[in-house]
Amino acid sequence: MRIHLVGEAAEHAADLEAHLQQPAQIAVLPAAAAHSDRHDDGIGADDVVVSLRFTRPGSTAPAFRLLHVPGAGLDGIDLAALHPGTAVANVFEHEIPIAEFVLARLLEWEIRAGAMQAAFDAESWPDAYRGRVPHGELHGRTLGIIGYGRIGQAIATRAAAFGMRVRAVDDRAVPSAAAELLPQARLDEVLATADHLVVACPLTPATSGLIDRAALRRMRPHAVLVNVSRGPVVDESALFDALRDNVIGGAVIDVWYSYPRSFEDRPAPASHPFWELPNAWCTPHSSAWTRELTHRRYRAIALNIDRLLTGQPLTNLVRAGR
Amino acid sequence: MRIHLVGEAAEHAADLEAHLQQPAQIAVLPAAAAHSDRHDDGIGADDVVVSLRFTRPGSTAPAFRLLHVPGAGLDGIDLAALHPGTAVANVFEHEIPIAEFVLARLLEWEIRAGAMQAAFDAESWPDAYRGRVPHGELHGRTLGIIGYGRIGQAIATRAAAFGMRVRAVDDRAVPSAAAELLPQARLDEVLATADHLVVACPLTPATSGLIDRAALRRMRPHAVLVNVSRGPVVDESALFDALRDNVIGGAVIDVWYSYPRSFEDRPAPASHPFWELPNAWCTPHSSAWTRELTHRRYRAIALNIDRLLTGQPLTNLVRAGR
Numbered sequence: 241m242r243i244h245l246v247g248e249a250a251e252h253a254a255d256l257e258a259h260l261q262q263p264a265q266i267a268v269l270p271a272a273a274a275h276s277d278r279h280d281d282g283i284g285a286d287d288v289v290v291s292l293r294f295t296r297p298g299s300t301a302p303a304f305r306l307l308h309v310p311g312a313g314l315d316g317i318d319l320a321a322l323h324p325g326t327a328v329a330n331v332f333e334h335e336i337p338i339a340e341f342v343l344a345r346l347l348e349w350e351i352r353a354g355a356m357q358a359a360f361d362a363e364s365w366p367d368a369y370r371g372r373v374p375h376g377e378l379h380g381r382t383l384g385i386i387g388y389g390r391i392g393q394a395i396a397t398r399a400a401a402f403g404m405r406v407r408a409v410d411d412r413a414v415p416s417a418a419a420e421l422l423p424q425a426r427l428d429e430v431l432a433t434a435d436h437l438v439v440a441c442p443l444t445p446a447t448s449g450l451i452d453r454a455a456l457r458r459m460r461p462h463a464v465l466v467n468v469s470r471g472p473v474v475d476e477s478a479l480f481d482a483l484r485d486n487v488i489g490g491a492v493i494d495v496w497y498s499y500p501r502s503f504e505d506r507p508a509p510a511s512h513p514f515w516e517l518p519n520a521w522c523t524p525h526s527s528a529w530t531r532e533l534t535h536r537r538y539r540a541i542a543l544n545i546d547r548l549l550t551g552q553p554l555t556n557l558v559r560a561g562r
Numbered sequence: 563m564r565i566h567l568v569g570e571a572a573e574h575a576a577d578l579e580a581h582l583q584q585p586a587q588i589a590v591l592p593a594a595a596a597h598s599d600r601h602d603d604g605i606g607a608d609d610v611v612v613s614l615r616f617t618r619p620g621s622t623a624p625a626f627r628l629l630h631v632p633g634a635g636l637d638g639i640d641l642a643a644l645h646p647g648t649a650v651a652n653v654f655e656h657e658i659p660i661a662e663f664v665l666a667r668l669l670e671w672e673i674r675a676g677a678m679q680a681a682f683d684a685e686s687w688p689d690a691y692r693g694r695v696p697h698g699e700l701h702g703r704t705l706g707i708i709g710y711g712r713i714g715q716a717i718a719t720r721a722a723a724f725g726m727r728v729r730a731v732d733d734r735a736v737p738s739a740a741a742e743l744l745p746q747a748r749l750d751e752v753l754a755t756a757d758h759l760v761v762a763c764p765l766t767p768a769t770s771g772l773i774d775r776a777a778l779r780r781m782r783p784h785a786v787l788v789n790v791s792r793g794p795v796v797d798e799s800a801l802f803d804a805l806r807d808n809v810i811g812g813a814v815i816d817v818w819y820s821y822p823r824s825f826e827d828r829p830a831p832a833s834h835p836f837w838e839l840p841n842a843w844c845t846p847h848s849s850a851w852t853r854e855l856t857h858r859r860y861r862a863i864a865l866n867i868d869r870l871l872t873g874q875p876l877t878n879l880v881r882a883g884r
Contacts, residue, residue, distance in 0.1 A: 336701045340724065344669035351666050353845055354676045360844040361837050362830040366822035368846035374853040379658045401723030402662065500688035508684040515682050522682040523675055524690035531696040 241305075243545060244283060246291035247271030249310055252538045256290075259542035262549040264288075274316075277301070288545055296321035305561065306548060308541050310534075314558060327561035329544055329554050332390055333536040334528035338440075338468050339394035341527035343402070345492045346383075346436055349464055349521070350376035379403040384434030386450070387441025387469065388413035388421060395438055407434065410441070431458040436466065443470035453478035462489040468527045471497040471510070480512035483520050490519035494527045563627075565867060566605060568613035569593030571632055574860045578612075581864035584871040586610075596638075599623070610867055618643035627883065628870060630863050632856075636880060649883035651866055651876050654712055655858040656850035660762075660790050661716035663849035665724070667814045668705075668758055671786055671843070672698035701725040706756030708772070709763025709791065710735035710743060717760055729756065732763070753780040758788065765792035775800035784811040790849045793819040793832070802834035805842050812841035816849045 242265045245253055250268040257266060273279040274293040280302050283289065287304045293316035294307055303323040309316075309330040319328065348354060352375055360368065383399045385392045388410035396406045396418035406419035407430045415421045422430060427450075431437065437459065441447050451465070451474040459465070465488060467474050476497050482488050493514055498507035514520040544554050564587045567575055572590040579588060595601040596615040602624050605611065610628045615638035625645040631638075631652040641650065670676060674697055682690065705721045707714045710732035718728045718740035728741035729752045737743045744752060749772075753759065759781065763769050773787070773796040781787070787810060789796050798819050804810050815836055820829035836842040866876050 336725065337697075337699055340669055340699055340701065341673060341675065343724075344666065344673050345675060347662055347666035348670060348676070351663060353663065353666060353843075353848070354670070356845040356848055357843050360846060362835065365818075365831045365846060366828045369822060370825075372846060372848050372851045374851050374855070375659075375848070377659055377662055377852050377854045379662065379854065398720075398723045401720045402665075403658065496687075500691060503692075506688045509687045513684065515684065521675075521679050523678040524682060524687060524694060526675070526678055526694050526697070529694045529696050530699045532699045532701065533696070 241265070241286045241288070241549065242267050242284060243288045243290060244269050244273075246273050246289060247293075249290045249292070252310070252534060255535055255538035256542050259539045261542075261546045264545060264549065288548070290541060292316050294318060294321065301326070306545075306554070308544060309558075310537050310541060319559065325561045327554065328558040329556045330558055331537045331540045331556060333533055333540060335390040335394035336536075337530040337533055338391050338527045339398050341494065342395050342438055342466055342468060342492075343378075343398050345466065345521060346378060346464065349436075349490065349492070350378060381405070381435035382407060382433050384430040384437040385409070385419065386427070386430075386437070386439050386473075387447075388419065389440070389442075391468070392438070392440040393418065395440060427455075428458055431455055432460070434463055435460060436464045438466040439469045439473050441469055441473060443473055447473050449473070449475045451475060451479070453481070456482040456487055459488045461486070464488070464490045464492060466492040468492075468494050471495045476510055476512060480510075480514060480517075483514070483517050486519070490521065492521045492523075494523045495525055499525075563587070563608045563610070563871065564589050564606060565610045565612060566591050566595075568595050568611060568615075570614070571612045574632070574856060577857055577860035578864050578867075581861045583864075583868045586867060586871065610870070612863060614638050616640060616643065623648070628867075628876070630866060631880075632859050632863060641881065647883045649876065650880040651878045652880055653859045653862045653878060655855055655862060657712040657716035658858075659852040659855055660713050660849045661720050663816065664717050664760055664788055664790060664814075665720050667788065667843060668700060668786065671758075671812065671814070672700060703727070703757035704729060704755055706752040706759040707731070707741065708749070708752075708759070708761050708795075709769075710741065711762070711764075713790070714760070714762040715740065717762060749777075750780055753777055754782070756785055757782060758786045760788040761791045761795050763791055763795060765795055769795050771795070771797045773797060773801070775803070778804040778809055781810045783808070786810070786812045786814060788814040790816050793817045798832055798834060802832075802836060802839075805836070805839050808841070812843065814843045814845075816845045817847055821847075 244267050246269045253266050269279050274291050275295050277299045283302055283304050285303050288306045290308045290310055292311055295318040301322050303325050306327045312330055312332050382405045385408040388408035392408055399406050400418040408419040408421050409427050409430050411424045456478055483491055496509035515522045547554050566589050568591045575588050591601050596613050597617050599621045605624055605626050607625050609626045612630045612632055614633055617640040623644050625647045628649045634652055634654050704727045707730040710730035714730055721728050722740040730741040730743050731749050731752050733746045778800055805813055818831035837844045869876055
């Protein structure tokens with residue numbers, strides 16, 4: 241049995257090897273192997289392929305045991321191109337850094353320690369000390385969370401430890417102690433009561449534009465909208481107008497409306513200049529992007545391959561192989 | 563029964579009144595009443611005085627029921643000047659904003675979202691997105707806490723929710739689920755294993771200079787030292803050298819070595835220019851300084867006065883009246 245690491249997955253061979261308990265041979269395939277059958281002869285029926293992308297334009301893949309995607313999203317995978325006997329699994333772990341990012345930004349929104357730090361020096365110290373302006377707290381405030389999946393839950397657990405009241409909107413989630421779980425039909429109530437609101441739902445036809453002009457008008461005037469999901473869940477023009485006109489307190493925007501599709505492609509992230517507004521805190525889709533994320537993901541893949549080799553049920557199965 | 567608000571306490575009369583359940587008359591005394599007997603005639607035997615400071619140079623105070631200090635520190639109170647029948651109580655509540663500050667700074671140390679935000683614009687977006695540098699996480703790391711009182715515990719609860727391993731050093735504290743509690747004798751072990759270390763103990767002869775050159779050398783080279791207690795718990799020159807020479811990763815310094823004692827007094831906060839070091843994050847003793855702190859404190863005082871009026875035992879008693 242071989243593990244084929246396709247393209248950038250090859251960079252993480254050491255991580256994978258360090259966590260594998262069962263003997264397995266690790267092989268490397270070029271990035272092109274994700275989209276071409278030219279390398280398929282080397283893939284055996286018992287093998288595992290680790291790749292973020294997998295298509296077979298004009299052909300179908302040979303039978304192999306498991307395609308392990310080293311990320312959560314399946315947008316790069318053409319399930320129909322796989323042999324029906326091939327199982328597919330993915331990995332998560334990004335809920336941890338995303339929750340840390342959300343709490344970091346909301347705490348800083350309240351405290352503004354960065355500005356205090358930037359202004360600190362020996363000369364201004366007596367005035368800075370005597371002239372301290374009281375800042376805000378998260379304690380006792382209400383956090384609304386739209387989408388109570390892994391990410392929403394990771395945010396809720398941490399927010400609850402700060403003494404926040406957490407109200408999550410999700411029609412399919414399982415209740416947990418960290419949040420009051422409400423159906424989508426009660427979204428307006430959450431919008432109207434939240435001091436801060438996090439968008440943590442997937443982008444689907446049902447959630448595209450979910451936070452529109454009317455939703456933003458229902459929010460409290462000091463509330464901060466945090467988007468760590470996908471840009472288009474929030475209506476772009478409506479958000480820009482709401483920030484410019486101080487309809488809401490602010491926004492933490494880590495996800496955008498246009499992404500570069502190639503090296504030459506240089507779109508603006510949005511058609512409105514959010515980054516020129518003082519109450520829009522813009523970052524380049526970085527919330528999940530940690531050193532530890534990749535380590536955890538390849539450890540999870542190693543554990544899953546060990547399960548495969550010892551006949552135990554796999555975790556995070558997207559589809560079982562026949 | 564009257565409640566006398568002395569000096570700046572008078573600014574919070576509305577907060578107090580809003581929370582009092584029992585009828586009580588609120589009176590205001592000038593700031594000078596804290597240090598002079600000129601206003602003592604108006605203070606009755608059943609009255610309550612709310613004041614951050616209380617001395618009687620050359621005299622003693624008349625008998626009254628309760629001196630309620632609207633802060634935690636008793637450095638402004640001369641207990642010996644009070645009638646032995648006067649009870650003394652204080653308030654806390656600052657553990658909440660201090661814990662929020664500590665987590666805010668440690669999260670930002672790992673994430674550096676402020677720098678990402680400052681660099682964000684339409685032109686650089688494609689490069690910023692493609693060139694993202696992975697940041698750090700708090701999850702899975704070890705937080706050392708020196709001093710496991712109210713502040714240490716509030717920090718531990720929140721750090722534990724982030725998946726940190728928390729090791730607290732305190733000889734007198736009560737164990738709690740959020741942290742492993744170790745005696746002072748095992749401080750070196752905590753210094754050597756902590757990824758980040760928070761100083762949250764009071765300044766006493768035993769803790770002055772507790773974090774000295776040797777202690778800093780025991781710390782991990784990436785570790786960040788956070789001081790939200792009192793400056794002199796950490797040896798000033800040793801800390802400066804350790805930061806300048808990268809013996810430790812960095813420091814979050816909110817408490818200092820010299821404070822202005824009057825409007826004309828303009829000392830430097832320290833004799834070394836910490837604020838010129840990129841790995842020293844300096845703020846002007848602001849961690850506890852929130853709008854909500856004062857509200858919570860005056861609510862706590864109102865609840866305590868209600869207890870007094872209804873014959874229930876007081877909370878946060880510094881000393882019981884005879």
